[in-house]
Amino acid sequence: MTPEPLLEALRSIVGADHVLTQGKLCAWEQDWRRRRQGKALAVVRPASTAEVAAVVRACAKAGTALIPQGGNTGLSVGATPDDSGTQIVLSLTRMNRIRAIDRDNLTVTVEAGCILQTLQEYADQHGLLFPLSLAAEGSCTVGGNLGTNAGGTQVVRYGNTRELCLGLEVVTAQGEVWEGLSGLRKDNTGYDLRHLFIGSEGTLGVITAATMKLFPKPVADLTAWAAVPSMAAAVRLLGLAHQHLGASLTGFEVMGQFALSLVARHMPQLRVPFAAMQGAPYCVLLENADSESEQHARERFEHLLEHALDEGCVLDAVVAESIAQARELWHVRESIPLAQAEEGLNIKHDISVAASRIPAFVEHTDALLTREIPGVRLVNFGHLGDGNLHYNVQAPEGDDGKVFLREQEARVNRLVYDAVAQFGGSFSAEHGVGQLKTHELERYEPPVALAMMRAIKQALDPQGIMNPGCVLSKP
Amino acid sequence: MTPEPLLEALRSIVGADHVLTQGKLCAWEQDWRRRRQGKALAVVRPASTAEVAAVVRACAKAGTALIPQGGNTGLSVGATPDDSGTQIVLSLTRMNRIRAIDRDNLTVTVEAGCILQTLQEYADQHGLLFPLSLAAEGSCTVGGNLGTNAGGTQVVRYGNTRELCLGLEVVTAQGEVWEGLSGLRKDNTGYDLRHLFIGSEGTLGVITAATMKLFPKPVADLTAWAAVPSMAAAVRLLGLAHQHLGASLTGFEVMGQFALSLVARHMPQLRVPFAAMQGAPYCVLLENADSESEQHARERFEHLLEHALDEGCVLDAVVAESIAQARELWHVRESIPLAQAEEGLNIKHDISVAASRIPAFVEHTDALLTREIPGVRLVNFGHLGDGNLHYNVQAPEGDDGKVFLREQEARVNRLVYDAVAQFGGSFSAEHGVGQLKTHELERYEPPVALAMMRAIKQALDPQGIMNPGCVLSKP
Numbered sequence: 025m026t027p028e029p030l031l032e033a034l035r036s037i038v039g040a041d042h043v044l045t046q047g048k049l050c051a052w053e054q055d056w057r058r059r060r061q062g063k064a065l066a067v068v069r070p071a072s073t074a075e076v077a078a079v080v081r082a083c084a085k086a087g088t089a090l091i092p093q094g095g096n097t098g099l100s101v102g103a104t105p106d107d108s109g110t111q112i113v114l115s116l117t118r119m120n121r122i123r124a125i126d127r128d129n130l131t132v133t134v135e136a137g138c139i140l141q142t143l144q145e146y147a148d149q150h151g152l153l154f155p156l157s158l159a160a161e162g163s164c165t166v167g168g169n170l171g172t173n174a175g176g177t178q179v180v181r182y183g184n185t186r187e188l189c190l191g192l193e194v195v196t197a198q199g200e201v202w203e204g205l206s207g208l209r210k211d212n213t214g215y216d217l218r219h220l221f222i223g224s225e226g227t228l229g230v231i232t233a234a235t236m237k238l239f240p241k242p243v244a245d246l247t248a249w250a251a252v253p254s255m256a257a258a259v260r261l262l263g264l265a266h267q268h269l270g271a272s273l274t275g276f277e278v279m280g281q282f283a284l285s286l287v288a289r290h291m292p293q294l295r296v297p298f299a300a301m302q303g304a305p306y307c308v309l310l311e312n313a314d315s316e317s318e319q320h321a322r323e324r325f326e327h328l329l330e331h332a333l334d335e336g337c338v339l340d341a342v343v344a345e346s347i348a349q350a351r352e353l354w355h356v357r358e359s360i361p362l363a364q365a366e367e368g369l370n371i372k373h374d375i376s377v378a379a380s381r382i383p384a385f386v387e388h389t390d391a392l393l394t395r396e397i398p399g400v401r402l403v404n405f406g407h408l409g410d411g412n413l414h415y416n417v418q419a420p421e422g423d424d425g426k427v428f429l430r431e432q433e434a435r436v437n438r439l440v441y442d443a444v445a446q447f448g449g450s451f452s453a454e455h456g457v458g459q460l461k462t463h464e465l466e467r468y469e470p471p472v473a474l475a476m477m478r479a480i481k482q483a484l485d486p487q488g489i490m491n492p493g494c495v496l497s498k499p
Numbered sequence: 500m501t502p503e504p505l506l507e508a509l510r511s512i513v514g515a516d517h518v519l520t521q522g523k524l525c526a527w528e529q530d531w532r533r534r535r536q537g538k539a540l541a542v543v544r545p546a547s548t549a550e551v552a553a554v555v556r557a558c559a560k561a562g563t564a565l566i567p568q569g570g571n572t573g574l575s576v577g578a579t580p581d582d583s584g585t586q587i588v589l590s591l592t593r594m595n596r597i598r599a600i601d602r603d604n605l606t607v608t609v610e611a612g613c614i615l616q617t618l619q620e621y622a623d624q625h626g627l628l629f630p631l632s633l634a635a636e637g638s639c640t641v642g643g644n645l646g647t648n649a650g651g652t653q654v655v656r657y658g659n660t661r662e663l664c665l666g667l668e669v670v671t672a673q674g675e676v677w678e679g680l681s682g683l684r685k686d687n688t689g690y691d692l693r694h695l696f697i698g699s700e701g702t703l704g705v706i707t708a709a710t711m712k713l714f715p716k717p718v719a720d721l722t723a724w725a726a727v728p729s730m731a732a733a734v735r736l737l738g739l740a741h742q743h744l745g746a747s748l749t750g751f752e753v754m755g756q757f758a759l760s761l762v763a764r765h766m767p768q769l770r771v772p773f774a775a776m777q778g779a780p781y782c783v784l785l786e787n788a789d790s791e792s793e794q795h796a797r798e799r800f801e802h803l804l805e806h807a808l809d810e811g812c813v814l815d816a817v818v819a820e821s822i823a824q825a826r827e828l829w830h831v832r833e834s835i836p837l838a839q840a841e842e843g844l845n846i847k848h849d850i851s852v853a854a855s856r857i858p859a860f861v862e863h864t865d866a867l868l869t870r871e872i873p874g875v876r877l878v879n880f881g882h883l884g885d886g887n888l889h890y891n892v893q894a895p896e897g898d899d900g901k902v903f904l905r906e907q908e909a910r911v912n913r914l915v916y917d918a919v920a921q922f923g924g925s926f927s928a929e930h931g932v933g934q935l936k937t938h939e940l941e942r943y944e945p946p947v948a949l950a951m952m953r954a955i956k957q958a959l960d961p962q963g964i965m966n967p968g969c970v971l972s973k974p
Contacts, residue, residue: 210929
C-alpha cells in the first residue's frame with residue numbers, strides 16, 4: 025500500500041511544513057547514544073493535543089505505527105523508529121507551553137514538549153522549585169521524563185518523575201483524548217491510569233500534558249564531599265544522613281576512586297577532593313537543602329559529619345564554603361561520564377539494588393568481573409541514596425574499546441544482570457527498557473508479570489501501533 | 500449447580516475450620532457502616548499465599564466470585580458480598596505476619612492481613628516510623644489500605660498508601676502468584692503493575708503481601724491549634740506552613756466551628772480551643788515533626804505562627820506544651836465523626852478539590868445547600884493539607900436524621916458532587932469507590948478513562964470473578 029494518502033492526511037492535520045520526509049532526519053531517526061539508526065516514513069510535528077489526536081487516528085486508520093518522541097535523549101533506544109521506513113516519528117517538541125501555574129496548590133500544568141530546564145526555570149522565577157534534575161535537562165522534555173519515569177539526582181528526597189505527577193492528558197491508541205489533568209493530591213476513583221502511562225515509554229498512548237508538583241524553594245543548599253573507607257561505610261553514612269537531616273537530604277551520590285581518577289586524568293583542571301586517598305575506595309557527595317537558613321544547614325551538616333567521623337564511616341570531609349565551590353563538587357561528579365568516554369568506549373549499566381545489599385553486591389560483582397576478565401576496570405558511581413548505581417565496565421588499560429564492546433558486551437551484561445537478579449535488583453533503574461533491553465525484560469521479569477503487561481498492551485493498543493517493539497518485543 | 504464440590508475443595512485447601520458457612524457471619528457479610536447486608540456462600544480464611552492461590556484457582560474453575568476482605572472497615576462497601584449467597588468472602592486476616600525488616604534500606608515486608616497499628620508499633624520498636632495513620636488503624640489491615648489506597652492524617656508529608664509501597668505480592672485472577680515484592684526505590688522495567696493493583700479494591704487480583712517504606716522517627720512532634728478568619732486564610736496558612744516548615748509539616752487539618760460545636764455539645768469533658776470565637780469560622784490543627792530537637796521545633800512553629808498572626812491569616816493560636824496536650828487537641832479533631840453521629844444520621848462526603856480552589860468551592864456549596872435546604876447544617880472538616888474535606892451534611896436542628904437521609908441523600912449528593920466536579924475535584928478522595936459509588940464513577944469519570952478501566956478489568960480478570968460490582972458496575 026502506498027503511504028501517500030496517509031502523508032497527505034498528516035499534512036492536512038499539522039501543515040506540510042511539519043511533516044518531514046526529505047533531507048537529514050537523523051536527529052529524529054537515530055538515538056542519542058547512536059546505538060541504532062532507524063528510517064522513518066515521516067517525522068510529524070503537531071502543535072496541539074487535537075492535532076496529536078488527529079494524527080493518531082489517521083495512523084490507526086492506515087495501520088501505521090507511531091513512535092512518540094520528546095528530546096530524543098533517552099538511553100535505551102525508546103523513541104526512534106525501526107529501519108523499515110514505514111513508521112511515523114511523532115515529535116512533541118512543538119507542544120512546549122506551560123499552560124498554568126497554581127501557586128497556592130503548588131502545581132504547574134505543562135505540555136509534553138516543554139524542555140525540563142525551561143520548567144525548572146519557570147518554577148524558580150515564581151519562587152518555587154521543580155526538583156527533577158538530570159544530565160540531559162537542557163534538552164530532554166517533560167513528556168519524555170514521564171514516558172520513561174526519569175530519575176536523576178534528587179530522587180532521595182523528591183522521588184522519580186512518577187512521584188512528581190498528579191495528572192495527565194493522554195491521546196489513546198484510538199486517537200481519543202483522555203482529560204486526566206488534575207491538581208488533586210488525593211483521588212481514589214478507579215484504576216490509576218496515570219501511573220500506568222508513566223513509564224510505559226509511549227507504548228500505550230501519547231502523553232500530551234501533565235500537572236506536576238512544585239515545592240517551596242529551600243532557603244539554603246549545601247554540598248559536602250566525604251571520603252569513606254568502604255561501600256558499607258557509605259551505606260552507613262546514608263542511614264546517618266537520613267536520621268540527622270530528615271527530608272533535608274536531597275542528594276547522596278557515591279563515586280569509586282577509579283571513576284574519579286578518570287576525571288583527574290582527562291579533566292586536569294578540576295580539583296578532585298581526596299583523590300587516591302589511602303584506604304578510601306569511595307567518595308560520597310551529599311546535598312542538604314534547608315528550609316531555615318544557611319547557618320542552620322551548616323550546623324546540621326557539621327553535626328552529621330562529626331558523628332560520622334567519630335563512628336569511622338567517614339575518613340575526611342569538606343563542606344563547600346560557597347555556591348561556586350558546591351558547583352565545582354557537583355561538576356566533578358557530573359564529569360564522570362564524559363571522562364569515561366574520553367578513556368574509551370565502555371559497557372554501561374543502570375542498575376538498582378536495595379541500599380542494604382549494595383556492599384555485598386559490589387564485592388561479589390567486582391570479584392566476578394575481575395576474575396572473568398583480567399585487567400577489567402570498573403567505573404562505579406551513582407545515586408546511592410536510591411540504591412541506583414551506574415556500574416560501568418571499561419576495557420583493560422590499553423585495550424581497544426570497540427573490540428572490547430564487540431567481544432565482551434553480551435557476556436559482561438549477563439554477568440552483571442545475573443548478579444543484580446541474584447541480589448533482588450533491577451537491570452534498569454532509571455533509563456527504562458526501550459528497544460535495547462526488551463530481551464532483558466523477557467529474561468528477568470517474572471512470566472506472570474510479563475503476561476499481565478502483554479494483556480494490558482493488547483487491551484489498550486489492540487492494533488499494536490504505539491511504539492511497537494519498545495518495552496515488549498513484537499508478538 | 501450445587502456449590503458442595505467447591506466448598507469441599509476449599510476445605511481441603513484451607514482446612515474445614517477456615518471455611519465458614521454456619522452461624523452469624525455478619526462480621527464479614529455486612530460493611531462497617533451497615534450500608535449493605537450481603538449473604539456469602541462461605542467465608543474462607545487462607546493462611547498463606549499458596550492457599551490464596553489455590554482458593555482463587557478453585558473459584559475460577561467453578562466460576563464463583565471472590566470478595567477479598569481485610570479488616571472490613573472500608574467506608575464505600577468494597578469488601579462485602581452481594582446478597583445472592585453465591586460469593587466467597589476471602590478474608591486475609593490470618594495472613595498477618597511481618598516477614599522481614601531491612602533497617603538499612605528503610606523497608607518492611609508485611610502480609611496483607613497485618614493490622615495497621617501492629618505495623619506502626621513494629622516499626623516504632625525498631626526505632627523507625629511507618630507513617631500511615633487513620634481512624635480505623637486498630638482494626639484495618641495493610642492489604643485493605645493498599646486495596647483502597649488509604650489516606651489519613653499524614654498525607655501532606657508522606658503521601659497516600661500508594662506512595663508508601665515499593666513492591667507487591669499478588670495472586671492474579673487466574674490464581675497465579677506474581678512475586679513483585681521489592682525494596683527498590685528505582686525500577687523502570689515495564690508497566691507499573693504495582694500502582695495498578697493499589698487502589699483497585701480487589702477487582703484485579705488479591706494483594707497478599709507488600710514491601711513498605713519506613714522513615715527515621717522524628718525527634719520531636721509538636722501540635723498547634725489556630726483560629727482563622729476564613730477558609731481563604733486557612734489556605735494561606737497552609738502556604739506559609741509549607742514555606743516555613745518544609746517537609747516537617749506532617750499534618751494540616753481544618754475544622755468548621757459547627758463541627759467543633761458538636762464536639763463541645765456531645766463531649767462536654769473535652770476543651771475545644773477558640774470554640775465559637777467571634778470572626779473565626781474555622782480552626783486549623785497543625786503538626787510539625789522535627790528531626791532536630793523539641794526546642795528547634797517550637798522555635799520554628801512560633802516563627803510561623805507569628806508571621807501568620809502578623810499577616811492576619813491567624814487570629815489566635817496555641818502550641819501544645821506537652822504530649823498530653825497535643826493528644827487532647829488531636830482527640831478533639833478525631834471526635835468530630837462521633838459527635839456528629841451523636842447528633843444524628845447525616846450525609847457523608849469524602850471529596851477533594853485543589854487547595855487553591857477550596858475557599859471558592861466551600862463558599863459556593865455552602866450557599867447552594869443553605870438555599871436548597873433551609874436550616875441544613877454543614878459539618879465541614881478534613882485534611883486541608885491534601886485538599887481533602889469531609890464535607891458532611893446534617894439535618895436541620897430537630898429534624899429526624901433517618902427521614903432526612905431517606906428524602907435528601909440522593910439530592911444532596913448530586914448538589915455536592917456536581918459542585919465538586921465544577922471545581923475540578925474528586926467525589927472520592929480517600930475512601931474509594933466500592934459498591935456504593937459505582938454510579939458516581941460512571942457519572943463523573945470521563946468516558947475515555949472508564950473505557951480504559953473496563954478494558955484493563957477485562958484483560959486481567961476476563962472471567963469477572965474478582966469482586967464483581969465493585970469500582971466498575973457489572974457489565
